[in-house]
Amino acid sequence: MVTIPKTQKAVVFETNGGPLIYKDIAVPEPKPNEILINVKYSGVCHTDLHAWKGDWPLATKLPLVGGHEGAGVVVKVGSNVTGWELGDYAGIKWLNGSCLSCEFCQTTNEPNCAQADLSGYTHDGSFQQYATADAVQAARIPKGTDLAQIAPILCAGVTVYKALKTANAKPGQWVAVSGAGGGLGSLAIQYAKAMGLRVVAIDGGDEKGEFVKSLGAEAYVDFTKSKDIVADVVAATNGGAHAAINVSVSEKAIAQSVDYVRAVGTVVLVGLPAGAKVVAPVFDAVVKSISIKGSYVGNRADTAEAIDFFTRGLIKCPIKIVTLSELPEVYELMEQGKIVGRYVLDNSK
Amino acid sequence: MTIPSTQKAVIFETNGGPLLYKDIPVPKPKPNEILINVKYSGVCHTDLHAWKGDWPLATKLPLVGGHEGAGVVVALGENVVGWEIGDYAGVKWLNGSCLQCEYCVTAHESNCPSADLSGYTHDGSFQEYATADAIQAARIPKGTDLASISPILCAGITVYKALKTADVKPGQWVAISGAAGGLGSLAVQYAKAMGFRVVGIDGGVDKGEFAKSLGAEAFVDFTTSKSVVKDVQAVTGGGAHGVINVSVSGGAMQQSLEYVRPTGTVVLVGLPAGAKVSASVFDSVVRTVNIRGSYVGNRADTAEAIDFFTRGLVKCPIKIVGLSELANVYKLMEEGKILGRYVVDTSK
Numbered sequence: 104m105v106t107i108p109k110t111q112k113a114v115v116f117e118t119n120g121g122p123l124i125y126k127d128i129a130v131p132e133p134k135p136n137e138i139l140i141n142v143k144y145s146g147v148c149h150t151d152l153h154a155w156k157g158d159w160p161l162a163t164k165l166p167l168v169g170g171h172e173g174a175g176v177v178v179k180v181g182s183n184v185t186g187w188e189l190g191d192y193a194g195i196k197w198l199n200g201s202c203l204s205c206e207f208c209q210t211t212n213e214p215n216c217a218q219a220d221l222s223g224y225t226h227d228g229s230f231q232q233y234a235t236a237d238a239v240q241a242a243r244i245p246k247g248t249d250l251a252q253i254a255p256i257l258c259a260g261v262t263v264y265k266a267l268k269t270a271n272a273k274p275g276q277w278v279a280v281s282g283a284g285g286g287l288g289s290l291a292i293q294y295a296k297a298m299g300l301r302v303v304a305i306d307g308g309d310e311k312g313e314f315v316k317s318l319g320a321e322a323y324v325d326f327t328k329s330k331d332i333v334a335d336v337v338a339a340t341n342g343g344a345h346a347a348i349n350v351s352v353s354e355k356a357i358a359q360s361v362d363y364v365r366a367v368g369t370v371v372l373v374g375l376p377a378g379a380k381v382v383a384p385v386f387d388a389v390v391k392s393i394s395i396k397g398s399y400v401g402n403r404a405d406t407a408e409a410i411d412f413f414t415r416g417l418i419k420c421p422i423k424i425v426t427l428s429e430l431p432e433v434y435e436l437m438e439q440g441k442i443v444g445r446y447v448l449d450n451s452k
Numbered sequence: 453m454t455i456p457s458t459q460k461a462v463i464f465e466t467n468g469g470p471l472l473y474k475d476i477p478v479p480k481p482k483p484n485e486i487l488i489n490v491k492y493s494g495v496c497h498t499d500l501h502a503w504k505g506d507w508p509l510a511t512k513l514p515l516v517g518g519h520e521g522a523g524v525v526v527a528l529g530e531n532v533v534g535w536e537i538g539d540y541a542g543v544k545w546l547n548g549s550c551l552q553c554e555y556c557v558t559a560h561e562s563n564c565p566s567a568d569l570s571g572y573t574h575d576g577s578f579q580e581y582a583t584a585d586a587i588q589a590a591r592i593p594k595g596t597d598l599a600s601i602s603p604i605l606c607a608g609i610t611v612y613k614a615l616k617t618a619d620v621k622p623g624q625w626v627a628i629s630g631a632a633g634g635l636g637s638l639a640v641q642y643a644k645a646m647g648f649r650v651v652g653i654d655g656g657v658d659k660g661e662f663a664k665s666l667g668a669e670a671f672v673d674f675t676t677s678k679s680v681v682k683d684v685q686a687v688t689g690g691g692a693h694g695v696i697n698v699s700v701s702g703g704a705m706q707q708s709l710e711y712v713r714p715t716g717t718v719v720l721v722g723l724p725a726g727a728k729v730s731a732s733v734f735d736s737v738v739r740t741v742n743i744r745g746s747y748v749g750n751r752a753d754t755a756e757a758i759d760f761f762t763r764g765l766v767k768c769p770i771k772i773v774g775l776s777e778l779a780n781v782y783k784l785m786e787e788g789k790i791l792g793r794y795v796v797d798t799s800k
Contacts, residue, residue: 160734206690207714215714215740342554357733366555366563372737379733385705385720386508386727388745392563395743397736 105178105189107139112450113231114430117166119157125428128168130233136200137235139179140193144424145229146172146255147433147446148286149352150197150375154224155434158377164225170448171197171222172257173229174250184238192244193236194257194410197400199226200237211402213240230430232450242406245414255286255420255445256413258400263291263350264409265401266371267298270346271394274299279336279344281360282351282374283320284311286445290420291348292318294409297417300346303339305332305356314421314443326356336363344368354379361388361395369394420445426452455487455526460798461579462778465514467505473776476516478581480527484548485583487527488541492772493577494520494603495781495794496634497700498545498723502572503782506725512573518796519545519570520605521577522598532586540592541584542605542758545748547574548585561588562748578778580798590754593762603634603768603793604761606748611639611696612757613749614719615646618694619742622647627684627692629708630699630722631668632659634793638768639696640666642757645765648694651687653680653704655788662769662791674704684711691716700788702727709741717742768793774800 110127117124133139151169153159173195180187187193201208201216208216220237222228227235242257244250272278278295282288283304295302296319304320306312307327315323322339329335336359337343343365349357350373360370361383370393372381383395401409412418421444425433433446458475465472481487499517501507521543525535535541549556549564556564568585570576575583590605592598620626626643630636631652643650644667651670652663660671670687677683685691691713697705698721705720706729712718718741720729731743749757760766769792773781781794 161738210715212715212740354733367558367560372733375734375737377734380730381733381736382728382730383720383743383745384726384728385702385745386723386725388729388743389720389723389747390509390745392560392745392747394745395731395736397733397738397740397742399737399740 107178107233111232112427113168114427115166115168116155119155119163123155123431128231131227131235133179133181133235135181135183136238137181138177138184138187138193138238138241140173140175140195140234140236141178142173142175142195142229142232142234142450144174144251144254145170145448145450146258147430147448148172148258149437151223152434152437153375153377168227168231169223170229171195172254172259173234174244174254174257181238187238192246192248192250194242194244195222195229195234195236196240196242196257196261196406197222198240200240203239211404213402214400230427230448240403242410244410248414251422251424251447252420253410253413254447255290255422256409256418259287259445260290260413260418261401261406261409262373263287263348264294265405266348266373266398267291267294269396269398270348270369270371272300272346275301276345277301277303277340279303279305279347279360279363281305281347281349281356283315284443285350286442287350287373289314289318289444290418291350292320293418294412297412303336303344305336311443332359333362346371348373350374352376357381364393366391366393369396372397422447424449428452455581459580460775461516462775463514463516464503467503467511471503471779476579479575479583481529481583483529483531484586485529486525486532486535486541486586486589488521488523488543488582488584488589489526490521490523490543490577490580490582490798492522492599492602492795492797493518494605494607495778495796496520496606497785499571500782500785501723501725516575516579517571518577519543520602520607521582522592522602522605529586535586540594540596540598542590542592543570543577543582543584544588544590544605544609544754545570546588548588551587559750559752561750578775578796588751590758592758596762599770599772599795600768601758601761602795603638603770604757607635607793608638608761608766609749609754609757610721611635611698612642613753614696614721614746615639615642617744617746618696618717618719620648620694623649624693625649625651625688626694626696627651627653627708627711629653629695629697629704631663632791633698634790635698635721637662637666637792638766639698640668641766642760645760651684651692653684659791680707681710688713695719696721698722700724705729712741714739717744720745770795772797776800
């Protein structure tokens with residue numbers, strides 16, 4: 104039997120944009136339908152920055168413990184929970200819980216549930232040592248998994264994997280990953296390769312170029328050097344990408360993807376720059392017969408599949424491990440666009 | 453069968469210039485073409501765009517417009533197989549394609565970069581005798597009412613394909629924006645035949661009566677509604693699972709992004725000149741919405757769309773006028789006064 108302390112370390116904020124406070128808070132009690140996870144590691148997602156800043160058209164709870172890529176060990180189960188045991192490895196993802204009764208929950212579109220409870224947004228998340236999670240939604244992680252390595256899979260991995268399914272590209276076809284050097288992009292390249300797709304990576308600078316090629320991108324278009332990104336992507340893919348995965352934070356990059364996607368192809372929207380719009384000229388959209396699809400995290404099946412690719416060794420997220428107390432510094436680097444791969448917090452420090 | 457050497461046609465020399473009802477030569481079919489004695493032709497809004505030249509795609513000039521031509525095969529090019537004199541055939545938008553590119557080989561013939569377009573790059577159906585590539589010409593069952601089937605050849609195929617593209621399941625809601633127009637009225641019927649529930653959106657009491665007579669369960673009148681978005685959401689219990697945009701209003705298309713259900717699909721079909729839809733990336737992602745362009749249909753879509761017509765499930769209310777009156781039809785079209793479809797009788 105594991106001893107669960109009464110207090111724990113967490114990063115909390117009281118107001119959006121206000122100070123990020125590394126402090127002691129109470130360890131939460133799991134509800135009857137929840138498990139309590141001793142979160143060992145948590146990835147840091149750009150969404151967490153948006154949650155702190157409060158710049159999305161969706162209100163956060165306040166005060167809030169952010170974070171939704173938490174990987175850890177089950178230390179307590181609520182009285183109604185079945186299917187989980189103490190010592191199981193579990194993950195906290197964006198969707199903490201959903202109603203399981205509405206039309207969206209019934210058709211595997213759980214993240215679209217109108218009653219969705221969101222980790223690190225409406226439900227205290229993974230930037231703490233002990234976090235609660237709805238037992239139905241909590242991700243199942245194989246025992247013995249390297250918890251630091253799997254943390255980014257829980258949001259970034261699941262999200263890009265679902266986006267690639269949404270893209271509807273077939274093995275042998277070209278997918279453009281826009282923002283290929285970032286946390287999501289670097290995973291997207293690897294999932295795409297595992298799914299048999301050919302990858303043209305788009306990002307900025309030589310370092311990111313080396314990085315994306317090392318992960319399997321066949322071609323790289325550098326937006327800091329290219330005279331015409333659209334033309335370069337069309338040339339690299341011999342006519343345009345069959346699909347484009349937008350995992351950058353650039354509205355302009357999204358607009359370009361509408362131009363370099365192949366006729367009959369699919370543009371997938373994943374990244375969420377505040378206030379960004381995608382403009383589709385109706386004539387071109389019709390005559391080229393393109394699709395523009397929003398893709399949003401993934402359901403439980405997507406989660407299990409995305410984790411399985413990782414477990415089979417096909418996906419590695421290059422991570423830098425820092426301490427939970429250093430979260431503010433991570434946000435700073437994120438705002439400056441200086442993150443290659445993913446930062447993961449060690450919650451014990 | 454005697455084929456005359458001249459025929460009546462409506463032709464124009466410059467975009468926006470006069471529409472001339474005159475005698476022109478009867479064309480000779482190429483080795484891969486058939487010659488169709490076009491009895492009737494529907495008039496599509498695209499034909500108006502072709503005449504005006506307001507699309508980002510150049511027409512041939514001079515041009516005989518029209519791409520909903522239904523008629524009888526009177527001559528065969530020497531390489532043609534599978535057609536006989538006397539067969540009923542249709543001239544549709546895609547007159548011919550290369551049959552070798554990645555689009556042609558994956559049933560996306562309309563997206564062929566070498567596409568030849570009837571009434572745009574290839575003289576079309578506003579004449580009594582028109583040529584058509586034997587592969588793409590639509591097969592019409594002998595004995596079919598050629599006036600009634602002509603609008604199916606573009607409008608019917610196009611909305612049928614759009615409904616497939618919307619990915620709606622039987623029992624779910626589809627909103628038809630522009631429900632009383634040439635395409636809209638067909639969309640309502642195809643949607644019913646496919647088992648969908650229909651909410652029609654258009655302007656005015658007449659159009660509402662019309663849409664409901666075709667099977668729309670509900671009608672939202674944009675001339676009287678305080679909020680089209682709220683009304684559609686109310687009728688559909690949360691938003692339409694699919695939206696077919698067959699109006700000529702960019703604003704209506706933009707609005708459809710708001711009343712589509714989460715995880716639903718907005719289909720763009722109509723082509724108002726210069727229109728754009730601007731979608732909030734955040735909303736599109738969090739609501740997991742799809743926006744898809746749908747463009748005519750391939751040969752399989754054509755055969756299927758015609759089959760629904762042949763089985764009596766789709767009827768296009770038509771007004772038949774003489775080919776010589778085409779200019780007047782364009783005028784009514786520009787004024788938004790067309791209910792259903794105008795069909796020209798090429799013999800008058």
